[in-house]
Amino acid sequence: MVRRIRALGLTLPLLAFLLAAFIIPVLLFLWQGVHDDTYARYMPHSTPVLEAWDGVSEPTEAMYEALQKDLVQARKDKTIGKVATRVNRESPGGRSLFTSTARKAARLEAPYKQAMIDLKPAWGRLETWQALRVAAARYTPAYLATSVDLKYRGDGSIRRQEEKRRIHLTLFWRTIEISALVTIFCLLLGYPVAYLLSNLPARRSNLLLILVLLPFWTSILVRTTAWIAILQGNGVLNDLFVAFGVIGDDNRFSMVYNRTGTLVAMTHILLPFMILPLYAVMRTIPKAYVQAAHSLGANGWVAFWRVYFPQTLAGVGAGVVLVFILATGYYITPALVGGQDGQMISNLIDFHMRRSLNWPLAAAMGFVLLVLVMFLYWLYDRVSGIDRMRLG
Amino acid sequence: MKSSAFLYAAGFCLAATTASAGDLTIVSWGGAYTKSQTEAYYKPWMASTGHRILSEDYSGGLAEVKAQVQAGNVTWDIVDVEDAEAILGCDEGLLEEFDPAILPPAPDGTSAEEDFLKDAIGDCAIGTVVWSTAYAYNQTRLSPPPATIRDFFDLEKFPGRRGMRKTPKVNLEIALVADGVPPDQVYEVMATEEGIDRAFVKLDSIREHVLWWEVGAQPPQLLVDGEVIMSTAYNGRIFNAFAAEGQPLAMVWDAQVLAVDNWAVVKGAPNIELALDFIRFASMPENMAVQASWISYAPVRKSASELVGSYHADPDLKMGPHLPTWPDNMKTAIWHDEEFWADHIDELNERFNAWLIE
Numbered sequence: 001m002v003r004r005i006r007a008l009g010l011t012l013p014l015l016a017f018l019l020a021a022f023i024i025p026v027l028l029f030l031w032q033g034v035h036d037d038t039y040a041r042y043m044p045h046s047t048p049v050l051e052a053w054d055g056v057s058e059p060t061e062a063m064y065e066a067l068q069k070d071l072v073q074a075r076k077d078k079t080i081g082k083v084a085t086r087v088n089r090e091s092p093g094g095r096s097l098f099t100s101t102a103r104k105a106a107r108l109e110a111p112y113k114q115a116m117i118d119l120k121p122a123w124g125r126l127e128t129w130q131a132l133r134v135a136a137a138r139y140t141p142a143y144l145a146t147s148v149d150l151k152y153r154g155d156g157s158i159r160r161q162e163e164k165r166r167i168h169l170t171l172f173w174r175t176i177e178i179s180a181l182v183t184i185f186c187l188l189l190g191y192p193v194a195y196l197l198s199n200l201p202a203r204r205s206n207l208l209l210i211l212v213l214l215p216f217w218t219s220i221l222v223r224t225t226a227w228i229a230i231l232q233g234n235g236v237l238n239d240l241f242v243a244f245g246v247i248g249d250d251n252r253f254s255m256v257y258n259r260t261g262t263l264v265a266m267t268h269i270l271l272p273f274m275i276l277p278l279y280a281v282m283r284t285i286p287k288a289y290v291q292a293a294h295s296l297g298a299n300g301w302v303a304f305w306r307v308y309f310p311q312t313l314a315g316v317g318a319g320v321v322l323v324f325i326l327a328t329g330y331y332i333t334p335a336l337v338g339g340q341d342g343q344m345i346s347n348l349i350d351f352h353m354r355r356s357l358n359w360p361l362a363a364a365m366g367f368v369l370l371v372l373v374m375f376l377y378w379l380y381d382r383v384s385g386i387d388r389m390r391l392g
Numbered sequence: 393m394k395s396s397a398f399l400y401a402a403g404f405c406l407a408a409t410t411a412s413a414g415d416l417t418i419v420s421w422g423g424a425y426t427k428s429q430t431e432a433y434y435k436p437w438m439a440s441t442g443h444r445i446l447s448e449d450y451s452g453g454l455a456e457v458k459a460q461v462q463a464g465n466v467t468w469d470i471v472d473v474e475d476a477e478a479i480l481g482c483d484e485g486l487l488e489e490f491d492p493a494i495l496p497p498a499p500d501g502t503s504a505e506e507d508f509l510k511d512a513i514g515d516c517a518i519g520t521v522v523w524s525t526a527y528a529y530n531q532t533r534l535s536p537p538p539a540t541i542r543d544f545f546d547l548e549k550f551p552g553r554r555g556m557r558k559t560p561k562v563n564l565e566i567a568l569v570a571d572g573v574p575p576d577q578v579y580e581v582m583a584t585e586e587g588i589d590r591a592f593v594k595l596d597s598i599r600e601h602v603l604w605w606e607v608g609a610q611p612p613q614l615l616v617d618g619e620v621i622m623s624t625a626y627n628g629r630i631f632n633a634f635a636a637e638g639q640p641l642a643m644v645w646d647a648q649v650l651a652v653d654n655w656a657v658v659k660g661a662p663n664i665e666l667a668l669d670f671i672r673f674a675s676m677p678e679n680m681a682v683q684a685s686w687i688s689y690a691p692v693r694k695s696a697s698e699l700v701g702s703y704h705a706d707p708d709l710k711m712g713p714h715l716p717t718w719p720d721n722m723k724t725a726i727w728h729d730e731e732f733w734a735d736h737i738d739e740l741n742e743r744f745n746a747w748l749i750e
Contacts, residue, residue: 079485080483081482081483081485082485088735089738092738093735095483095734096731096734099483164743164747165742165746167746167749232617232619233619234617234618335606339603339604340604340748341749343749348745354453354455355741356737356741357454357458357480358738
């Protein structure tokens, strides 16, 4: 018991570090995906009125009055911009509707309904108010819905996003597809390498191991841009093909700025993550087993498939899970060499983080990705058993 | 592009440890553009005030600014922003508000408000240059050369890959003009759903042949490498490739989209007073004219435009015809409507991104 407490004490600094630097920030960030009180905080009068409204009946004079009061105040407090940005996400054009109405709100007179509709006809439309109702809710499924191509509407219903705006499911699916392909390529390429490493004399295998590790010490950007130089239309590989007459000068292969580029570069970058666990497991397999199989009459293939391969499964599992999960989160490489059909969901998350500043939507998409990966992990566990996995 | 994000992260750590009181951190777009600002503004201002300027590069957007302001740990003083970011940043409370009274008047006494181009003085941002997105081509690869925006969309006349910036901005505008919409009616058409549909249909016609770029340094490189036969580009980058590096690139000004680039002060910046002093200095017409001798972006002040002379390295190369605001270049120009884009950018980005992966 004392020993266990002592052991726990030793891991405490790491646990505290993980909690403070990783788990809590991640949770706080994910929280943004369902909680957004921008509107409620700065528009205190209209928020309760909007919450009480059923979302389908004609907006009443009292609603317009509360909104007018808020607009005047928000303009005075200079918070109108934040509110307008929030509303714009639910209703395109809502930003200028808010800022321009707020500019004149102090001069409006009762009845406010008529005054505001005269000012901007958009105030007479039910959709405008439904968008406000969505914006006013502190806890909202709107971002989560968006990240799976659904639209949460002001009347409380959830429908499919209209067709020309559907993007997220396609990207999630593509992310899985690319990750799976990269994992398969890594396995096919990495397995023989790991086998070779584990069967060579120590001196030569150590040298080869350093070659496997070498890319780890090179920046991921350098490795990716190197692939551009190799694969592009006037790149090394195409030049070679042309020089050897494999292809004509005017129909060079396009191997970069598309999915091929993403697959090649990602496979190269993630390959060590497959080789290392495989190598660790293969090294522990006694050679005698395969020799025994041979002496009992198995040919090369049977000895490999029935005797050797099953013993490496633990390493295969570890490598596959490692590479697949790392691949789902890749965004630098696809962004550089992916063109348009090699983009993954993390590129869109990155877009919303850095470009559109729609952090709640980024958080919601991150949450969906996390759930997806955990589900696949669970599925893997059910099928093959995680406790059989070995990292060496 | 991500590389600049990484450089930024590295530079950011560096700046956080080396910046001391009285050092002004100015963040701009890098490359030839930052070079022109360094020569025209940073060096003379440092010489006259004795303060240091730490220059950093970024690739646009407000994410870094938002992160700094939200964390209450602002290390950037001034950031060079596009119109849309100036508006969004002001709305979100990420940028300091300006009093235009700090701006110096023109040499002949005209007030700054009258001397600056329309809309170049914003609530939180002061215009510095007029830049333009138009398309360029490699002279050694295309003959006869393309001349109109229709040529850019004409796959029969000019087969081959085109480069376009990966954003709906500018692309929707030029697609409509190529489809026959007069340049001055572009935004009226874009305000309707049918107009947007029409633009996407036009873009559809060349989609298979487009290579999407993200940072300004890419188009000249892609053109020189022959990866694309023509590409939309920032005019200053093409000019730099042509004037400084001797590359055979040329611009087609038809349906160019003009926009203003701005100085903005980050909310809660460590050196607000110094920052304002710098912006005042950088807004003097004579200094603006110096910048235009380094890069082909036009000053936003009318009085500065009159002072523009030759390229700094070649007295025979007059800058005038290379500026987006040159009368011949302006015939079919479109002024970027930042209000329209601030309202519709989310919606159109969504649709554009969905269209890209269709």
